[in-house]
Amino acid sequence: MKKSCLFIFLTFTSIAYSQKDLPKIIVGIVVDQMCYDYLNRFGANFSKNGFNKIINEGAHLKNMHYNYIPTYTGPGHASIYTGTTPDHHGIIANDWIERKTRTQVNCVGDAGVYGIGGNSLYGQSSPHRLNKKTITDMLKETYPKSKVFSVSIKDRGAILPGGHQSDGSYWFDYNNGTFITSSFYREELPCWLKKFNKKNNARSYAKVWEPLLNSEAYSAEDDSPYERILRGKTKPIFPYDIKNLCEISGSLTPFTTSPFANTLLTDLALRAIKKEKLGKGTSPDMLCISYSSPDIAGHAFGPDSREIEDMYIRLDLELSRLLNTLESSYGKSNILLFLTADHGVVPVPQKLIDDGKKGGYVFIDQLINELRKKSINAYGVDFILGQDNLNIYLDYQKIKTSGIEKEDILNFIALNIKGKKGIKQSAKGKQLENLETDDGLLKMLSKGFYPTRSGDLLLILEHGYLPKTSLSVEPFKGTSHGSGYAYDTHVPCLWYGMGIEKIEVTRRLAITDISTTLSQILKLKKGPETGTEIKELITAE
Ligand SMILES: [Zn+2]
Incomplete structure (x- = not known):
């Protein structure tokens, strides 16, 4: 340990001048689960120096959308940072069924690496399933002296933005309440992070979560039947004694469901900037931050809860703290910052039902069981290998031995799904590979389709519907995302800093445009394969 500390100390002597x-520094911020309309809904309670500062002094891209299905965290981060869609980069979901092993794999799970900084399974992660280069990879290839760091509570929120050549990607260890990495990146945590972990354990950040403002300031009621009740609580209301709830549940999940995890992550980001001397070298450095807690809380409480409103009012203050440090350290003209989200979210479907709006649930496990029975009745064989993310995977071994045509089985399953409540349509994998229609949702599904990883039959649900499994805790409370509808696809996109003028762009943009635009601004050797530059952000020379 002493040796590596000395090494880092000696590297501090490099002379700083800017290209x-x-x-000098590029900061990419992803808010996990942020609908575009939060900027309007919660904006009145935001400070002057966070979201509102970027909106008032930077570029506000009002119509940024995901252009593929499914809208999940893994694909979202991969698409923002590669400038391509899942049909190219291969991150089709957070997890999927791997045909070779016939088991579920995680998008960043990697049994070939081990955790560094903690001995738990949380460290067995790397970008080995990400099949394209990220903007961060391309930055390092263009400017070999550029440094790239990424931080998040979720492993995938740090790993996918950091790319394949990250100098440090750090995520939360739910066992220890500290930040870890994996042997994919390095053999030891840097000294500054070891020190940070010692002083800044999650448990010391876990306090009592009270609303920041007076009750009248919030648009949402505190108590509603659509919010999940955290273990240790009898109602979904403030205050949340996070430390106590962690003890009761025997886990740190209540902590990551709270805004205190955003504070811890901001502190980590600021420490990384300082200790890694980001923006002080000869080439632009990049820091990627992904705030996971809005998503964890969003799943539990839903977008119409006071908890989420307060989460965002507090996140705005974290953003303000970050902006303030960046500006005072480098000056606005030396930083380039963008902020977006990896997906939005649907209102709690039960609330939609109760409000007389379109929405509901598809009990996916029940449906698959029915299909298995029908398959046995018709063919004497259950041809379904499994279901994940509304992808139905067929068992190729059984198909081979049966001698029955795969196409016939697919037609049979599709026929038995047709007309089921909540299911809009199904599409065969083969059809998506050679899609001849420009039908919006089918086109989006095809951009999320990767032949060797996706299923054989993919389902699209109706507007407002969520799949529910039999394992779902407290059904009809809480919510999720993943669809191609605007509540999931429409996200904020804000830019601030060097060369960015105050501007509002209302034309529709695709999430892949972010990296394409960055590659132009940063004059990278190579840009992403897809995506279109956002010309309003590129200053004429
Ligand atoms: Zn989520």
Whole structure:
């Protein structure tokens, strides 16, 4: 340990000067589960120096959408940072069924690596399933001295943005309440992070979560039947004694469901900036931050809860703290910052039902069981290998031995799904590979389709519907995301700093445009394969 500390100390001697026309530091911020309309709904309670500062002094892209299905965290981060869609980068979901092993794999799970900084399974992660280069990879290939760091509570929120050549990607260890990495990146945590972990354990950040403002300031009621009740609580209401709830549940999940995890992550980001001397070298450095807690809380409480409103009012203050440090350290003209989200979210479907709106649930396990029975009745064989993310996977071994045509089985399953409540349509994998229609949802599904990883039959649900499994805790409370509808696809996109003028862009943009635009601004050797540059952000020379 002493040796590596000395090494890092000696590298501090490099002389700082900046490359012309390039920012010293690029900061990419992803808010996990942020609908575009939160900027309006919660905006009145935001400070002057967070979201509102970027909106008032930077570029506000009002119509940024995901252009594929499914809208989950893994694909979202991969698409923002590669500038391509899942049909190219291969991150089709957070997890999927791997045909070779016939088991579920995680998008960043990697049994070939081990955790560094903690001895738990949380460290067995790497970007080995990400099949394209990220903007962070391309930055390092263009400017070999550029440094790239990424931080998040979720492993995938740090790993996918950091890319394949990250100098440090750190995520939360739910066992220890500290930040870890994996042997994919390095053999030891840097000294500064070891020190940070010692002083800044999650448990010391876990306090009593009270609403920041007076009751009248919130648009949402505190108590509602659509919010999950955290273990240790009898009602879904403030205050949340997070430390106590962690003890009761025997886990740190209540902590990551709280805004205190955003504070811990901001502190980590600021420490990384300082200790890694980001923006002080000869080439632009990049820091990627992904705030996971809005998503964890959003699943539990839903977008119409006071908890989520307060989460965002507090996140705005974290953003303000970050902006303030960046500006005072580098000056606005030397930083380039963008903020977006990996997906939005649907209102709690039960609330939609109760409000007389379109929405509901598809009990997916029940449906699959029915299909298995029908398959046995018709063919004497259950041809379904499994279901994940509304992808139905067929068992190729059984198909081979049966001698029955795969196409016939697919037609049979599709026929038995047709007309089921909540299911809009199904599409065969083969059809998506060679799609000839420009039908919005089918086109989006095809951009999320990767032949060797996706299923054989993919389902699209109706507007407002969520799949529910038999394992779902407290059904009809809490919510999720994943669809191609605007509540999941429409996300904020804000830019601030070097060369970014105050501007509002209302034309529709695709999430893949972010990296394509960055590659132009940063004059990278190579840009993403897809995506279109957002010309309003590129200053004429
Ligand atoms: Zn989520």
